[in-house]
Amino acid sequence: MxxxxxxxxxxxxxxxxxxxxxxxxxxxxxxxxxxxxxxxxxxxxxxxxxxxxxxxxxxxxxxxxxxxxxxxxxxxxxxxxxxxxxxxxxxxxxxxxxxxxxxxxxxxxxxxxxxETRLRRLERVRRDFVTNVSHELRTPITAIRLLVETLQKGALEQPEVAAGFVHRIALEIGHMAQMVEELLELSTIESGRQTMKMEPVPVVELIRTVDRLLPLAEERLIEVTVDVDPATPPLLGDSRRLGQVLRNLVHNAIKFTPPEGRITVSARPLLEQSRVELVVRDTGIGIRPEDLPRIFERFWKADSSRQRDGEGSGLGLAIARHVVEAHGGSIRVVSEPRRGATFIVEMPAAPRQAAETEPG
Ligand SMILES: Nc1ncnc2c1ncn2[C@@H]1O[C@H](COP(=O)(O)OP(=O)(O)O)[C@@H](O)[C@H]1O
Ligand SMILES: [Mg+2]
The missing domain is CATH 3.30.450.20 (PAS domain)
Known part of the structure; x- marks a missing residue:
């Protein structure tokens, strides 16, 4: 050379x-x-x-x-x-x-x-984020504006019609409030400022927090079954946040399952790894293979769910993943279109306490 x-x-x-x-x-x-x-x-x-x-x-x-x-x-x-x-x-x-x-x-x-690849990607994520937030807020705001205008133009004089409109305004405000809460949760998690109260959480108690969604499931003729292996040890985690994660998974299952469908929430120990597996399975519309890698992204919703106005912001699973990973756990999904979806959460079990030692 x-x-x-x-x-x-x-x-x-x-x-x-x-x-x-x-x-x-x-x-x-x-x-x-x-x-x-x-x-x-x-x-x-x-x-x-x-x-x-x-x-x-x-x-x-x-x-x-x-x-x-x-x-x-x-x-x-x-x-x-x-x-x-x-x-x-x-x-x-x-x-x-x-x-x-x-x-x-x-x-x-x-x-x-x-x-500069990473820098550019971050810039894009930030831009998309602002666009998404604005878009998600615009939909309910437009709905509320139209409802209020109609009330002002005379619908107020017809008490029954007016009551229906006020009910819809309340629903839209509920969606916005939910979204703002999810955004705040997300930013707390991402800033690393979140304080997690780590304590042993009995799995049966955790699953009980989805009870408040049962009326919604009932209204849609969906049957919810709970199946907890009695050998499942308590989890180690923040019960409020884990409850939120589980409720979002079950809420999704309800939203994306047609009437007469079934949802199963189950838990079992993975003893070798001192972990616990929580599974939420539904018989709903499922997720297309090309969508699977994206569903945990912020604001991401399948096209089919975009059309249902005000049904959600697409933040729930992003938050779920953050929360679960912050606990040292993992979350994954298995699904096929029209064959339902199964969300699997693996969480560390709480270390056995001295007080719980075997009798004898
Ligand atoms: N159980 C499920 N069955 C089918 N699709 C689902 C299910 N759970 C989530 N998805 C898809 O993932 C998207 C993101 O879910 P999520 O982050 O909870 O947002 P949101 O519930 O606000 O739409 C949903 O809009 C939907 O397209
Ligand atoms: Mg959701």
Missing amino acids: KRTTASPSANQTLSLLRSVGEQLEGGHGLIAVDKSGRILLATQEACRLLDLSGEGEGHTLAELGADFRLLRVITACRDAEAAVEREIASAREVIMVRAFPVQSQTIAVIVLVRD
């Missing part, structure tokens, strides 16, 4: 640059090229970020299959003798390259490479 010969001072500059390059943290890389585009120095990370094949040094960037956008940045920088920067975005990643001209006999251009 033919190496570019460099004067001692150039060698010193290069080795200085090399040690700078080695200090860079992950996601940052450095390249130095000569006038003809031959690589004098390329850090491993730079090669990885720019998909440069093989041992870079001694070859030209073009030989290594560099992206044409990178080649143009370097040429432009060299010719204009001015700094040039540009983003090299692909479907998977966003790489920022900044080229600086150098007044030296050997090095012509130094390029700093930075992976």
